[in-house]
Amino acid sequence: MSIEAINEQLLRAIGVGVALLDRETLRFQFSNDTFEEWFGKPEPQQVLSQLFPELDAKALSAALSDSGRFTAETSFKKKRRTMVIAVDFTAAGEGEERIAVLVCQNITRIRELEAMIESYSMMVERNTREIKREKEQVEKLLLNIMPRSVYEEYKTFGVVTPQMYDPVTVLMLDFAGFSEIVGSAEPGVTVSELNDIYSAFDRIGEQFGCERIKTIGDAYVTVAGLPDASPEHAISVANTAVRFIRFLERRNASHPIKWRCRIGIATGSVVGSVVGVQKYVYDVFGPAMNLARRLQEFCEPMQIMIQDRAADLLRDKFDLQSIGNREIHGFGTQPVWRLFEHTSGPARM
Amino acid sequence: MSEHTLFEKYGGFAKISKVVISFYDRLLDSDSVGPFFDEIDMAKMVDHQTKFIASLLGGPAAYTDDQLRQVHARLDINNAHFDELKSVLSATLAEHGFAPDDSDTVLEKFERRRGLIVG
Numbered sequence: 001m002s003i004e005a006i007n008e009q010l011l012r013a014i015g016v017g018v019a020l021l022d023r024e025t026l027r028f029q030f031s032n033d034t035f036e037e038w039f040g041k042p043e044p045q046q047v048l049s050q051l052f053p054e055l056d057a058k059a060l061s062a063a064l065s066d067s068g069r070f071t072a073e074t075s076f077k078k079k080r081r082t083m084v085i086a087v088d089f090t091a092a093g094e095g096e097e098r099i100a101v102l103v104c105q106n107i108t109r110i111r112e113l114e115a116m117i118e119s120y121s122m123m124v125e126r127n128t129r130e131i132k133r134e135k136e137q138v139e140k141l142l143l144n145i146m147p148r149s150v151y152e153e154y155k156t157f158g159v160v161t162p163q164m165y166d167p168v169t170v171l172m173l174d175f176a177g178f179s180e181i182v183g184s185a186e187p188g189v190t191v192s193e194l195n196d197i198y199s200a201f202d203r204i205g206e207q208f209g210c211e212r213i214k215t216i217g218d219a220y221v222t223v224a225g226l227p228d229a230s231p232e233h234a235i236s237v238a239n240t241a242v243r244f245i246r247f248l249e250r251r252n253a254s255h256p257i258k259w260r261c262r263i264g265i266a267t268g269s270v271v272g273s274v275v276g277v278q279k280y281v282y283d284v285f286g287p288a289m290n291l292a293r294r295l296q297e298f299c300e301p302m303q304i305m306i307q308d309r310a311a312d313l314l315r316d317k318f319d320l321q322s323i324g325n326r327e328i329h330g331f332g333t334q335p336v337w338r339l340f341e342h343t344s345g346p347a348r349m
Numbered sequence: 350m351s352e353h354t355l356f357e358k359y360g361g362f363a364k365i366s367k368v369v370i371s372f373y374d375r376l377l378d379s380d381s382v383g384p385f386f387d388e389i390d391m392a393k394m395v396d397h398q399t400k401f402i403a404s405l406l407g408g409p410a411a412y413t414d415d416q417l418r419q420v421h422a423r424l425d426i427n428n429a430h431f432d433e434l435k436s437v438l439s440a441t442l443a444e445h446g447f448a449p450d451d452s453d454t455v456l457e458k459f460e461r462r463r464g465l466i467v468g
Contacts, residue, residue: 081377123400123403
């Protein structure tokens with residue numbers, strides 16, 4: 001077999017469609033088997049536009065004389081599959097024999113894979129957005145039960161190292177006659193009233209830099225000075241306490257159930273930590289917590305009771321009334337004070 | 350923790366993409382179910398098959414029952430069509446080395462949706 005014959009065999013058999021066209025008239029001069037399988041065998045003297053009506057013949061001629069190349073894409077149905085073919089024209093030949101070589105490559109699979117990647121990436125992106133939303137939801141829930149810095153530690157290390165905070169000021173509040181209210185009102189009413197009051201307490205506390213730790217039934221605990229130390233911890237808590245009372249007075253004036261709180265405030269140290277493994281909760285405990293609880297027990301309804309150490313920090317900004325020494329279980333005998341809002345107005349931080 | 354899905358077990362998208370493509374090829378070649386796709390745009394059909402395979406294998410797609418019902422509502426699909434699709438799916442999974450147990454799991458999952466697809 002001659003080299004020419006071999007070349008022609010190869011050209012006919014390769015999986016790329018090849019055709020030769022007269023560059024002036026765009027009439028077909030040659031086409032190989034693959035080309036004919038895709039586009040049919042060009043009739044003698046058939047021109048390009050008859051086989052590829054969507055191709056812009058003018059743009060093709062212009063591109064061939066400018067840069068010698070022109071590329072486009074065409075598609076057709078083979079049975080029911082959409083075939084996508086990349087067509088590439090190159091100017092060739094000289095003098096009388098000016099021809100255009102047309103090379104056609106089957107890029108159907110590439111287009112199908114592109115469509116699949118697009119479909120898949122859209123699914124993944126949508127899932128990622130959903131996961132992000134869920135994560136934010138979980139984060140929001142966890143931030144309800146622990147301070148942000150504690151949450152960050154928990155997220156990074158999976159554990160929270162118990163930490164001693166000193167000094168902090170603790171506010172402990174409960175309601176006088178709570179059992180009677182629970183006994184006489186509808187359960188739903190009690191819960192929604194508590195919800196309303198605690199939400200207001202949260203807002204007030206937040207305004208003054210207090211971190212609400214927990215509520216257990218009618219007991220509400222908030223702390224200032226943790227997780228970040230604050231020199232104003234006692235004033236923050238005292239300001240919060242007087243506004244709790246003011247809020248309840250205003251609320252009671254227009255509501256059938258009269259909520260009357262007792263507030264104990266103590267300055268000292270506490271330990272803060274996440275407690276529990278599965279049902280974990282952030283909690284604080286220690287001397288200041290216990291003392292605040294004892295002081296609250298001395299309290300008359302709608303009063304605020306503080307101990308000596310807090311009194312020292314608050315004397316300039318609030319009115320204090322001594323109620324003498326009291327025997328405080330676990331803390332010995334200590335001077336105890338009743339705290340009022342300053343007659344000249346609210347304390348400045 | 351959640352169990353591994355078949356999507357993960359058989360190599361994630363890198364491998365499952367090959368399952369999708371060969372499923373797509375087989376569907377187009379089938380003279381029973383192929384005609385349903387005669388007028389469907391290629392990208393749309395590939396998108397549909399990608400989601401179909403991913404949702405059956407526990408990948409990142411899930412068709413709700415309502416979506417399945419809606420998509421197939423206007424098509425005249427009978428039980429023979431459904432059976433053919435099932436056998437195309439079965440052959441595709443076998444070709445890609447799915448263990449018989451896993452293949453059965455996928456086919457059962459598909460079978461449970463027969464009522465939504467056959468109208």
